[in-house]
Amino acid sequence: xxxxxxxxxxxxxxxxxxxxxxxxxxxxxxxxxxxxxxxxxxxxxxxxxxxxxxxxxxxxxxxxxxxxxxxxxxxxxxxxxxxxxxxxxxxxxxxxxxx
Numbered sequence: 683x684x685x686x687x688x689x690x691x692x693x694x695x696x697x698x699x700x701x702x703x704x705x706x707x708x709x710x711x712x713x714x715x716x717x718x719x720x721x722x723x724x725x726x727x728x729x730x731x732x733x734x735x736x737x738x739x740x741x742x743x744x745x746x747x748x749x750x751x752x753x754x755x756x757x758x759x760x761x762x763x764x765x766x767x768x769x770x771x772x773x774x775x776x777x778x779x780x781x
Contacts, residue, residue: 689714689721692745699734703777705742709769712760719753721746726765735759759767 694706705711705725713724725742727735739757746755767780 683720683758684716684721684749686714687718688749688751689716689723689746690712692749693723693742696738696741697744698728698738701728701778703770703774707771707774709771709774710765712763719751720756721749721752721754722756722758724758724760726760729767730761 696705715722743757
């Protein structure tokens, strides 16, 4: 059975191509629910008008789907709470020069 750590590790390979950082470091992953082999992820984006939204969502779904034991992966785009830079990891803020 997949664990939350397994899913987070997989999601850490999903890179926002405009920013060059993982969606996990950007703080875009809001929730992960696991029931057996079914995994549901709630994530957001840095902006509502992100031109790469569908690509990021598909990349996240594909990454979760590759986790051992996952039989179904769902990724839902949510906007609440609104994302802000304070949600990023310290490392991400440092790499972007906003610490």
